[in-house]
Amino acid sequence: MKHTLKNVFHSPRFLVGFIIFMAILLTVLIYPYFVHRDPLQGLGKGFLEPGTYVSVYDANNTGTYRVDLPEAAEKRLESTLPAEDRQMMLDFLKAKGVDVSGLDASNDKLEGLLAAWKENYDEADAKKNKYEGFSTQAKRNALRRLDNRISGDNSNVAMSVVRGEGEEATSTAVSDTDYVKVDEVANAITLPLGTDNFGRDTLTELVKATGISLLIGLIAGSIATMLGLLVGLLAGYVGGLLDDVLMFIANIFTVIPGFVLLILIYSALGAESRGITTCAVIIGITSWVWTARSVRSQVISLRNRDHVNLSKLSGHSLFRIVTTDILPYIASYVVMAFILQVSSGILAEAQLSMLGLGPNPNELPTLGLMMNWAKLFGAYTSSNAWWAYFPVILMIALISFSLNLMNTGLDQVFNPTLRD
Amino acid sequence: MKTDEMNPAVVADNRESVSFGTRDKDFSKEPLCLSGRGVTRVFHTGKVTTVAVDHVDFDFHKGELISIVGESGSGKTTLSKMLLGLLEPTEGEIMFQGKPRDISTGAKKREYWKGIQAIFQDPFSSYNVFHKIDSVLLDCINMRGGKNLPKEQKIAMMTEACSFVNLKFAELTNKYPFELSGGQMQRLMIARIFLLKPNILLADEPTSMIDACSRATILDMLLKLRDETGMTVIFITHDIGLAYYISDAVYIMEHGKFVESGKPDKVMLEPEAPYTKRLISDVPKIHEPWDLSTVELLQKA
Numbered sequence: 001m002k003h004t005l006k007n008v009f010h011s012p013r014f015l016v017g018f019i020i021f022m023a024i025l026l027t028v029l030i031y032p033y034f035v036h037r038d039p040l041q042g043l044g045k046g047f048l049e050p051g052t053y054v055s056v057y058d059a060n061n062t063g064t065y066r067v068d069l070p071e072a073a074e075k076r077l078e079s080t081l082p083a084e085d086r087q088m089m090l091d092f093l094k095a096k097g098v099d100v101s102g103l104d105a106s107n108d109k110l111e112g113l114l115a116a117w118k119e120n121y122d123e124a125d126a127k128k129n130k131y132e133g134f135s136t137q138a139k140r141n142a143l144r145r146l147d148n149r150i151s152g153d154n155s156n157v158a159m160s161v162v163r164g165e166g167e168e169a170t171s172t173a174v175s176d177t178d179y180v181k182v183d184e185v186a187n188a189i190t191l192p193l194g195t196d197n198f199g200r201d202t203l204t205e206l207v208k209a210t211g212i213s214l215l216i217g218l219i220a221g222s223i224a225t226m227l228g229l230l231v232g233l234l235a236g237y238v239g240g241l242l243d244d245v246l247m248f249i250a251n252i253f254t255v256i257p258g259f260v261l262l263i264l265i266y267s268a269l270g271a272e273s274r275g276i277t278t279c280a281v282i283i284g285i286t287s288w289v290w291t292a293r294s295v296r297s298q299v300i301s302l303r304n305r306d307h308v309n310l311s312k313l314s315g316h317s318l319f320r321i322v323t324t325d326i327l328p329y330i331a332s333y334v335v336m337a338f339i340l341q342v343s344s345g346i347l348a349e350a351q352l353s354m355l356g357l358g359p360n361p362n363e364l365p366t367l368g369l370m371m372n373w374a375k376l377f378g379a380y381t382s383s384n385a386w387w388a389y390f391p392v393i394l395m396i397a398l399i400s401f402s403l404n405l406m407n408t409g410l411d412q413v414f415n416p417t418l419r420d
Numbered sequence: 421m422k423t424d425e426m427n428p429a430v431v432a433d434n435r436e437s438v439s440f441g442t443r444d445k446d447f448s449k450e451p452l453c454l455s456g457r458g459v460t461r462v463f464h465t466g467k468v469t470t471v472a473v474d475h476v477d478f479d480f481h482k483g484e485l486i487s488i489v490g491e492s493g494s495g496k497t498t499l500s501k502m503l504l505g506l507l508e509p510t511e512g513e514i515m516f517q518g519k520p521r522d523i524s525t526g527a528k529k530r531e532y533w534k535g536i537q538a539i540f541q542d543p544f545s546s547y548n549v550f551h552k553i554d555s556v557l558l559d560c561i562n563m564r565g566g567k568n569l570p571k572e573q574k575i576a577m578m579t580e581a582c583s584f585v586n587l588k589f590a591e592l593t594n595k596y597p598f599e600l601s602g603g604q605m606q607r608l609m610i611a612r613i614f615l616l617k618p619n620i621l622l623a624d625e626p627t628s629m630i631d632a633c634s635r636a637t638i639l640d641m642l643l644k645l646r647d648e649t650g651m652t653v654i655f656i657t658h659d660i661g662l663a664y665y666i667s668d669a670v671y672i673m674e675h676g677k678f679v680e681s682g683k684p685d686k687v688m689l690e691p692e693a694p695y696t697k698r699l700i701s702d703v704p705k706i707h708e709p710w711d712l713s714t715v716e717l718l719q720k721a
Contacts, residue, residue, distance in 0.1 A: 309504075311548065312533075313537055324551070
């Protein structure tokens with residue numbers, strides 16, 4: 001036993017799978033102690049990109065520090081110069097006959113665009129020549145305002161903060177060198193994976209969903225393995241009529257596509273009565289067949305072995321023979337089957353939820369439900385919110401990858417012929 | 421342990437003690453231990469029907485050493501499983517100690533198995549690899565009703581059984597069967613029988629998987645056990661030469677039927693059935709060229 005365990009942990013595949021799985025499991029277990037947030041609580045409206053969000057209101061009420069960054073003006077311009085203004089600059093340069101082939105409205109090219117602008121724009125020149133598209137006074141005024149902003153003349157866009165109400169209101173000017181410390185702002189939140197369509201913190205939701213999905217996989221896997229083991233042992237060891245009846249049932253389950261059966265049961269139940277446990281149980285009782293078949297065939301080959309005959313001759317009961325002379329011999333196989341069942345249970349839940357047949361969406365998130373929401377609210381398409389679905393896909397892939405890796409690792413240890 | 425098996429002196433010593441004492445004894449006056457009338461076993465695999473054992477009759481007496489000889493596939497193992505009650509005969513009746521055998525319930529089976537025990541061919545697959553040697557032997561003590569004996573007495577019994585087969589219990593305790601050699605495992609099997617003391621011992625080719633040196637030791641122990649306890653030994657083998665040396669009665673089995681039976685001297689020295697002749701001619705004789713005439717005869721037929 002000790003020797004086997006040692007061998008198992010010497011298998012690199014098993015070890016890699018085990019480490020990945022344990023990392024996921026530990027994250028799921030420890031995360032709630034650091035972030036006390038309800039995973040289903042909406043923090044905002046719609047998808048928010050990943051990043052740190054600082055309250056403007058609180059930032060204005062926080063003490064400021066003077067920081068003079070050399071490239072501050074340029075960066076500010078980069079982030080505030082709208083696309084239509086950039087387009088207008090390009091149009092003007094084109095109208096004036098300047099070669100703009102290397103330039104466009106993107107941030108990368110902003111430096112070149114600004115240089116070309118500064119070289120070619122002159123207010124008096126624009127007024128005199130009336131370039132095509134810029135002949136009206138309004139257009140020329142727009143060009144002048146744009147030029148002012150670019151040259152750093154902020155007199156038109158100065159900012160001030162008004163505090164208090166009515167007569168007591170005081171106004172403070174905000175300088176472009178005023179900075180607040182993020183830690184000192186009363187309300188700031190870092191969303192490493194942004195928010196989903198409901199404005200929920202995707203990371204917190206993902207961690208919770210991973211936990212729930214693992215639980216579903218575990219329950220479904222345990223039920224499937226237990227059921228398969230029981231049926232396989234009975235059919236294989238007792239044999240005769242019982243074997244025929246049990247295998248007949250197993251054949252029926254094999255002929256009916258499991259997933260279709262799952263969809264039918266799920267839709268018949270209705271979303272309200274589909275709790276996490278119900279889902280797991282249903283997945284479990286529709287996926288025992290292959291375990292049962294392979295356990296049965298292994299038991300049949302075992303039941304005529306001499307050590308089983310000897311055990312019978314020693315007067316041991318059926319229960320004792322099955323538990324001490326048969327089960328230990330197939331234990332390694334059952335563990336492997338269990339790992340695969342957990343993996344396929346998680347995948348089955350994800351598939352069903354993707355079709356909108358998952359557990360009740362108002363209770364807890366699951367990986368499948370998160371994918372379903374991302375699909376329903378256009379994260380794949382219109383919003384292009386990769387953070388709402390890509391981490392979920394990655395998590396599902398990681399879980400089943402690690403479980404399958406553990407399974408192949410065990411297979412190599414227990415089946416010496418597979419060792420390379 | 422290994423040195424014992426290898427030591428020619430020990431082996432030679434054991435050979436000398438092989439008992440020939442009961443060869444000429446008339447066992448027909450002894451009470452019947454196990455007998456069968458028309459015992460048949462048919463296997464169905466799909467549409468193919470195989471008659472493994474075909475209406476065999478036999479009478480095994482108390483204290484007798486019976487050899488059932490036949491080649492692979494002749495139905496020896498099927499017959500032995502029926503005798504042990506691990507398989508039900510399709511037809512026919514088996515009598516145990518003169519009365520029809522009744523093993524219809526689990527309790528009756530357990531009672532029957534107190535009277536009949538077995539040693540199997542392959543010592544490597546006869547043990548549950550997850551159980552220690554102690555538990556194998558303790559099982560036997562429990563089966564004989566010694567469950568509540570004090571621990572010291574149990575250990576004394578196990579030590580006695582081990583020393584009967586030239587093993588040291590102190591060295592075996594807390595070991596697993598697979599840590600022993602094939603010969604040691606088979607000797608442990610005999611120690612098991614020593615503790616159980618059944619009326620009938622069915623030995624299904626107990627020496628065929630073991631090297632020639634250990635074979636003599638094991639046969640000697642079986643015979644010694646028979647002499648001490650007076651049990652009936654049913655010895656199943658494909659080695660007619662071996663059967664000749666040790667048996668009180670020989671049954672020759674071909675295609676599920678007994679083609680010849682009787683005292684070994686009669687069967688071996690004046691064989692009637694062609695199959696028996698062939699089996700005898702197949703025994704390698706060291707000082708003569710190999711007689712292949714019967715094989716040629718069979719091929720012509």
